Amino acid sequence: MPPRKHLSDAERNFFELVFKAGMTNPFSDARSALDASIAGVFPEMEKQERIRRMVEEVSRKIALLEKEGRASLDAYEGRDKVLLRTTFLFELFYTFRRKFDALIEAQMEAGAGPVRVPFTKEALALLQKRGLKTKNTFELAFQLRRAYHFIDRSLLGRSISMKRFRESLWNNVFTQSLDLYERYLVNRMEDFSTLILGETGTGKGSAAAAIGRSGYIPFDAEKERFVESFTVAFVPLNLSQFPESLMESELFGHKKGSFTGAVEDFKGVFARCSPHGAIFLDEIGEISTPVQIKLLHVLQERIFYPVGSHEALRFHGRVIAATNKSLGDLRERVFRDDFYYRLCSDIIVVPPLRQRLREDPGELDALLAHTVNRLVGVPSPELASMAKTALVQRLGPEYPWPGNVRELEQAVRRILLTSAYEGESRRRPASLDDHILEGIATGALTAQELLMAYCARRYEASRTYEEVARQTGLDRRTVKKYVDGWKALQVAPSPGS
DSSP: OOOOOOOOHHHHHHHHHHHHHHHSOTTSHHHHHHHHHHHTSOTTSOHHHHHHHHHHHHHHHHHHHHHTTOOSGGGOOHHHHHHHHHHHHHHHHHHSHHHHHHHHHHHHHHTTSOOBOTTHHHHHHHHHHTTOOHHHHHHHHHHHHHHHHHHHHHSOOOSHHHHHHHHHHHHHHHOSOHHHIIIIITTOGGGOOEEEEOOTTSOHHHHHHHHHTTSOOOEETTTTEESSOGGGSEEEEEGGGSOHHHHHHHHHOBOTTSSTTOOSOBOOHHHHSOTTOEEEEETGGGOOHHHHHHHHHHHHHSEEOOBTOOOOEEOOSEEEEEESSOHHHIIIIIOOHHHHHHHOSEEEEOOOHHHHHHHOTTHHHHHHHHHHHHHHSSOOHHHHHHHHHHHHHHHOTTOOOTTHHHHHHHHHHHHHHHSOOOOOSBOOOOOHHHHHHHHHHHTOSOHHHHHHHHHHHHHHHHOOHHHHHHHHTOOHHHHHHHHHHHHHHTTSBOTTO
């Protein structure tokens, strides 16, 4: 056996930084600081230039190891081996990141059939040269790139709330630590269900798709392709589209003849989901107690029964759910406790557009540019500027955007057609929980309005003025005045009316 090699203290300090960066959420401020330390630049440097310099510095350090015949894991043990393994994964990720992106685009265009990976031999040769388990490392590198691609490109925004939102999505895929994920959970994420909360039009579906398309998928080295397309790994179902009588069939499937109209066997969403995928149950706040009980059984036991069948089928994927109801409404009026606790391994809140623009008014420019590009097929600063001018002149900076990003997209369409957008005549109120929290955070509510909102929230839960009076220490007449006053505030015309 050849003698073991060791990193110098200076090398170990550098590769410790690379290890920490590799384990840190790429959408976090902590990761930006680590990238800057590796590159030897200030964190304020423009992101792409900072990343370019960081990659150059890591490549330079690896080249020095290679020059001395020390660039393979086979020569190391202990902590040195751990540090270099992460560094070589880092090398693979950045060496092939553009080819990974092209592979993602090719797979999106191809759809269900997994496409060939044209750079398979080149990538696996690099991994073999570095002494890595080629197949597993390649699978992880592509998963990392997929997750970054969909989270970064599908959910734009520079505001603080959007940065935190993207961090939450990454953690949902890879947990709080990539090391923990890779050692323990890479094949066991199906046990972590997710609830996405947010107002109508905020982008809950895009968030769910980013998670669902970013799961671990095995690689078939002989065929030079992944065993399935990530496009079929995400199976959405909007529960509000189906009456109670059909919802169980859509979820669990049915056997021919199990009810009137069941003229053939039908696979529900749980049967259609691949072992490496996720189902997305949109509008989960609309389901009845009997359906909750059956979903709870799936989440706990991982088995389900098609309607009219006694054959137990197994479900291996993840469950992602979303609703525009507040968490308070779900807990008090909709969800059974056992169903809630089993569904909500993670709760992710999508920020409303008004909050994003309040934190960073410049986010409107990025959203308009992206929307125009998507509508006309090419970037157009002219059209984006025209849309912004029309919005600012008519709606003003305080317009609350009750329809959120979906409304903004519709506004751009209308401006391109008619040159104007009038806005909604009145704001659809956010949930009381969200409104109270947002008002406290931003100072948008006066003390009296805050008390009015709180009384209205307690009345919404108890439905009696007497109970609210008991809880708040106010008399019944005052409680009724505050509740009625809050309702009057919610029908006031918006700035765009």
